[in-house]
Amino acid sequence: MQIALFQPDIPQNTGTILRLCACLGVAAHIIEPAGFPVSDRHFRRAGMDYLDQVTIMRHDSWSKFEQWRNIGGYRLILFTTKGVSSYLDYRYSAADILLFGRESAGVPDEVVAKADARLVIPIKPGLRSLNVAMAAAMALGEALRQTGSTGSQG
Numbered sequence: 092m093q094i095a096l097f098q099p100d101i102p103q104n105t106g107t108i109l110r111l112c113a114c115l116g117v118a119a120h121i122i123e124p125a126g127f128p129v130s131d132r133h134f135r136r137a138g139m140d141y142l143d144q145v146t147i148m149r150h151d152s153w154s155k156f157e158q159w160r161n162i163g164g165y166r167l168i169l170f171t172t173k174g175v176s177s178y179l180d181y182r183y184s185a186a187d188i189l190l191f192g193r194e195s196a197g198v199p200d201e202v203v204a205k206a207d208a209r210l211v212i213p214i215k216p217g218l219r220s221l222n223v224a225m226a227a228a229m230a231l232g233e234a235l236r237q238t239g240s241t242g243s244q245g
């Protein structure tokens with residue numbers, strides 16, 4: 092299992108997600124441009140020393156990420172508030188990449204179109220969305236529960 096963050100713009104969220112990845116043994120991909128540099132103090136503070144414990148791949152653009160993904164043949168599972176299928180009903184594979192959108196704008200249609208699945212975490216009607224780090228924790232929890240792949244990277 093791997094996760095990917097599309098152009099993340101809030102450093103604290105990315106740091107929190109990378110700490111989650113470190114603890115669960117999941118590799119992380121950051122699709123640039125991010126809204127902050129890796130030297131950002133909020134990013135470093137949220138990720139703390141856990142940042143040294145996670146495999147992070149940075150991709151210069153969406154197209155570069157897609158080139159890399161196509162070589163590996165990984166499925167792309169998009170988490171989106173606009174999904175129609177619940178994340179609890181999906182059958183994950185240990186090689187899947189779970190993709191999360193930008194805090195301010197999610198992902199563009201071009202990215203939606205490339206996803207092998209578009210999943211929603213059902214929330215109370217009338218409320219907009221979860222914090223992206225919360226969404227990532229819930230999604231990874233379910234995907235790892237199903238695949239039993241906790242604790243090993245990749």
Ligand SMILES: C[S@@+](CC[C@H](N)C(=O)[O-])C[C@H]1O[C@@H](n2cnc3c(N)ncnc32)[C@H](O)[C@@H]1O
Binds near residue numbers: 170174190210220223
């Ligand atoms: C703050 S939300 C983005 C909200 C953005 N305005 C939109 O419409 O997509 C950031 C990311 O968290 C994830 N997310 C948040 N709530 C979610 C939910 N209920 N179901 C699936 N993904 C969710 C998605 O990946 C989303 O792109």
